[in-house]
Amino acid sequence: MTSPHVILAKSGIHKIFPYFFALSLFIFSGVVAPLVLASAKTDYEYQYGQYRLHYPEYKLLKADYLATPSLDNQQKTLLAAKQTIYSRDLAKASFAWYLMDLVAGTQANYEPLRPIVSSLAASREFYLQESQQSQSVVTQEDLKKFTEAYLKAVPHHDRMIKFGILGHKLATLVRLQTDSKNALDSLIPRLPSTLPATLTARIQELRDSAKIIDAKIDLLAKNLNIAEDEVAADAEIFFTSRVEKLAEIRTLQLDWINRLIDIEKNYAQSN
């Protein structure tokens, strides 16, 4: 009686097995890889997690060093400080990248956003450079000079982060506005060929309302001038003053789309 091993050997399955294994591995990696691929958000979360890990350690060692200023304690604290700076600036760079990714994700081709995105990119570069430069710190004096220089340069870049957050909000509003207009354009062919006068008036109202919303978004973008109002980002009111405007535009957009859906419900012909 022929054993199963012999049957398998005769069938030549051992020859195709490596190919089969390679194919399986390829399919498996194709399925799993997108799941583990780092996104801008996960990268930022990881880097910020690193900072949160190193910062308390640095604070603890610094307190210990100030209480007992020995050479050993100084070296330990210096090392912890370097690690903290490194993780801090990488976290900031990742946050800037995350914001850029959010803006890019909206696919809103809106001209006033370009300076904000460019500034975010420049700030990201700055943080990356600072993280690298921090590793050249050797002595306590080096660290002091590094931090002094950092404190002079960093406010501008930290402000750009705030502008980036508003930029993302603007980009989202622009995207919603574009989608709404496209919706109206796609609804027109679905309406009866001869439109009643009331319906024509309602469509015209929608077009006029869209222009009003556009103007409000433009005004919000215009007031977000990096060159002129950079220092304004330090004020508490920088965000709070814009919350109401965002809410107002959102309400208008919601009302607009509700009116469009009402027209669709009552007049549009199914395709």
Added chain:
Amino acid sequence: MPNLTDKITNPEAIKLINDLKSGALWQPFKIKLIQYKWYLISGGVALFLLLALFVGKAFFGRSTAPVFLPPDIGLPQPTAETTFVSAYEPIRQNILNFGTELPDPIIPPFDNVINLESDNI
């Protein structure tokens, strides 16, 4: 047929047999019966009523209670209503999901002053 008294010589037994024959033995019971006849009749009536109750209950338990229902008027027919789903609902949802709170995302707190100098200076 031989007479029982011919062979019984015990005077007490003979007296008992004679009492049985004459009915004198039952006389006290008859007196008691007459004395308590109304009690016995009442007890009998009460027992009869109780029995009647048990029998009636047993019969009632076997028969199913009649159910009185309103006349069948049929089920209410739901009004034919087609739920309208707009082709533009995703846009509406995106607008609803748009958060107006700022800053969003929240800016994490970072310490920009990292050095080995005392904080009190």
